[in-house]
């Protein structure tokens with residue numbers, strides 16, 4: 690108790706006693722504390738409120754401030770990663786706006802004084818904000834389902850309460866590939882420039898992605914004409930995890946079947962798995 694550190698009957702610190710319990714530096718600080726003119730009983734106070742009385746509200750405020758500080762520090766690091774993405778500038782700008790919550794969603798427009806309904810313009814079920822348009826809107830859910838990412842998206846949504854956290858969780862879950870002990874991250878890939886196919890030809894680009902957590906592979910394929918216009922695309926999931934070269938070859942087989950089903954003729958194939966390209970090229974000659 691503080692009162693035990695005072696000289697009995699006097700309103701001054703017991704210097705000798707202070708030296709017994711504290712370092713000389715702390716003692717100098719304690720001696721700077723002005724003692725009250727009248728003696729009072731010691732009591733426990735909460736120093737976060739003016740009256741010294743603890744309140745849940747003040748504790749909540751402190752915890753939220755700490756959480757925000759922590760998040761800001763994390764987000765700054767994440768945002769640095771954003772500008773390194775090998776992606777079109779407009780995509781990065783869109784993400785940056787979503788991270789900063791400055792997309793012109795109806796909620797944000799209303800906050801800025803624009804008189805408009807708050808409900809989502811597409812589904813009319815919920816408030817239109819960044820989280821809704823990318824995550825919880827049924828229309829967004831359909832898009833994630835078509836791209837075979839619904840499971841990942843939903844799983845990440847359970848463990849994130851802000852768009853930026855959710856996005857990086859999805860990115861980590863979807864792009865981290867770990868096959869044969871090697872880790873690869875799609876962010877770091879160097880993009881190759883897409884070249885149009887020659888006149889009267891179509892070009893089909895195909896790629897495979899590997900998901901160790903769900904032990905599955907996903908294939909994506911897109912067919913474009915000589916103008917670069919997309920005339921067909923498909924994505925599919927396959928259970929099981931194979932080596933990269935096997936998975937890429939299976940992706941190519943799926944693409945060939947699909948091209949045949951679609952009756953596309955004179956198709957040139959493009960893929961980034963050099964081992965498969967080298968294995969197939971001699972067949973052409």
Ligand SMILES: [Zn+2]
Pocket residue numbers: 809810811812813814815821822825826827828
């Ligand atoms: Zn909606």
